[in-house]
Amino acid sequence: MLRNPELRTKPLGIQQKNIVVTCNYVARERGISKLSYIKDAEKKCPDIVLVNGEDLTHYREMSYKITNFLLKYTPKVERLGFDENFLDVSDMVRTRLNDPSTKEEVKGHIYGQGQKDDADSCTCGCHARLTVGTQIAADIRSALQEELGISCCAGIAWNKLLSKLVAGTHKPNQQTVLFPEHTFELMLSLEAVRAIPGIGHSTAKRLASLGIQTISQLQEVDQSVLTGEFGNSMAQTMKLLSCGSDQSPVVTTGQAQSISDEDSFRKCQDVEDVKNRIGGLLDNLLKRLEEDGRLPGIIRLTLRKLDKEGQWSKRESRQCRVPSHVFALGNNKTIAWYCVLSNNKTIQMKMK
Template sequence: MKTTTLTSGPAAKPIAGRAPKRNDNRVILHFDYDCFYASVFENANPTLKGLPLGVKQKSILATCNYAARARGVKKLMLISEAQKVCPDLVIVNGEDLTPFRDVSKKLWSMLRSHSWNGRVERLGLDEVFLDVTDVITYNAELLNLNALQDSFFQLSRQDPEKGFSFDGNRFFGCVQPSLDSKAVLAILGSPLGVRLMLASHLGGYLRLKLEEDFGYTSSGGISTNKTLAKLAGSVNKPKSQTTLLSISEDAVQNFMDGHKLRQIPGIGSRIAQLIQDHVLSTNTAGTSHDLEIGAKVTVGQVRLHPSMSADLLERILDRPGAERGSGEKVWNLLHGVDASDVKEASDVPTQISIEDTYMSKPLNTPAEITRELRALAISLVRRMRVDLTVVEDADPSDPMSQYQQQRWAAYPKTLRLSTRTRPKPNAISSASTSTTPESFSRISRSQPLPSFVLNLKDESVESVAERLATEALLPLFRRLNPERQGWNLALINICVTNMVMVASSDNEAGNGGGRNIASMFRTQEDKLREWTVYDTAPMHDGAAGSPINGIVENDTGGGKTENEQDDEVMEEPSAISLDSDEDAWEEEEDESTRCYICGHVIPLFATAAHERFHAIGD
């Protein structure tokens, strides 16, 4: 690998930055389910197998199976365009993500059951990382190098008969770079080569189990960190796997250099845009949604560009709001260096996020905003009750209890609303003469989650969602987008996060003498009702006297999607003055504050007593 070289004279320039060191002590498996959305429908209805199948969300194809791709159909095509390319394309509606989430959780649970250290991380609905370092280390110690062809992989420390037989003289699946049998035997003479060989057989065993037990094929990648494993898994798709033989530095660097910049996990479109502009001496500001961003230069071109280094990348990426150290992170990724851990498995998500996009018909009126916030709130509350609660047996001697009752396994503390606008039509028409880049950033505001959302017994999903939209989301939207109307809104995302795990089921359910959280919230609400400030001002759709507080049907067809990577930019809009007849979009100042624990608005003089209330309980 090249290192910084300095020569004397005024024209001296460093030819390359110092290459970072890579840690090859871990072993990581990556699984990517083949055409996951389409496979869910095919498994539910086997008659669809073999047919060209597309899964739509609104007017585009979210994905399609390989039979459709062979006919020229591509992901993210307009439905009308896809049908022209393939007239007999079978189209199914994939706007309800519930079946995909259910299958994803089932497959993830199977993979998790084969983990010893609990490091099993989901990436979206169709990808999983496993850190199998401990499993591989254990089996490497048991391996008989004199009888590799009759090897046995142990899946349990406690049960030596639980496992599978394999031929240790070869790798399972494909290897990168491709090697003949003699070269493979040479690699197996090194400890790292043995560990990668073992990992390839474990990966193959788990992929086969996914197919035989559940009917889902997958592509796999095996390497020593998450980035390399994910990239390796993309080499041979579908229904195959690839082990990246990171025995030599040259093998890893040659593998990385062949990838386009935007293909590297962790390098987003904005970062790719800035780096590509520097390498090609171009300026593509304002075109961050161009699919060609980062697809014109390879990792090798960037890495070997004159004077390229972590410091230079830091200067290239320096912009308002940029994260410090971005240059070093990207420099590491260009060399296949990724120290990020596989996250420990948890039955509770770190956040629940629901969003919808309105690219073809942006939202511009209060009526549209209210309708969409209510629809999103229903999806959010329903997801919370599925993903964050458990059903357990109650005390049958208690006449007030049911024999089974639902309780929170965890609950979120924070509610966040994010929006993204499209440029106004007049702004688009003048874009060619403007030097200001078009912004596609999200703006966000957060607040404590209102306590009534956690009421499982007394209110339905719809009634809780109605209150959530009216009492929390609409006020958040007013602060986030203070204009009266005409926002040209292309996206709304609502999210709950900052999860709090419930330690004891008995205490939480109120059966074991501990504190009952639901009861505490109800008692607190009664005690503080006279101090609670409610925003009851109606929204008007442009004209006075036209309130839109009634429930409006969601006629957009759903289309809720998960926000898998949270890339929003926090921006605080400045307050503006509105006319008195438009006070629905104003928030009056009062001498009060909001409790960071429960979210209630408390008069300043009562904050000390309110804090004591939380300290002593009911």
């Protein structure tokens, strides 16, 4: 929509292979959901505009533009995927509170109540700090809109878990603050344990085997029951999360730890074809490596096979170290063959 503003008012979907991986809010109002099949989406919404999004270059570049923009406010910026960032603004809050011109006004929504007044039961100053937090969020979101043309949601709270959860309560392009009195309310509004970030489908399944499906069940279950299935550390963490407690700090993300390029290799029988496709992935990777400026220490190939019935199997990977002389030669294909030969295996499909 940034590159083609005419699409703003139209139902828009981003397509990768057979799937609408994401879509704008116009499309969502028409009943399109993320990760739906193209067929279903077109059935519901025949005039949906589809843009191919298999090449993530543009999204990655904008993603880093946004993170770098946020880094002008504080060095404590942690990326989560391509489109979310955590900011620890504690220092900014302290500075603003020392400024006599700072007001008491809350910007945006307050979670769990119409107005803010009953609130001042705290003696620790958290309400004042969170209020300043809403002002900082409003300032940053407004500047982001002005300078990069990006709208977004924000959640203001005292830990990452709660800020993420409360950010999702007013969408799109709005912000919400959580005051401590309403923590329990927010956690219980979630219902399923799966809604807690960090509890994915696998952990949810294991919890279900213990008879735990809702947040309140997780809050009330005896520690020892969890410890039996997950071990002490995980059990402790999950109990805390269920109550809205998250000790994890905002960790500055910095440069990527790895870069990868992949493709689902649809209908690839021919060996020649496979070689070409892997070569293409490698070329893209080398371009990105050059822009990055660093040299890789390791290269890894990842693959998934298709069985007779067209079912995907689990991922398999092979990796090896890349000596720097490989790059001194400046020879593209050398690297992939170095990897393949040094492992003495034939590897097709996916490459990381």
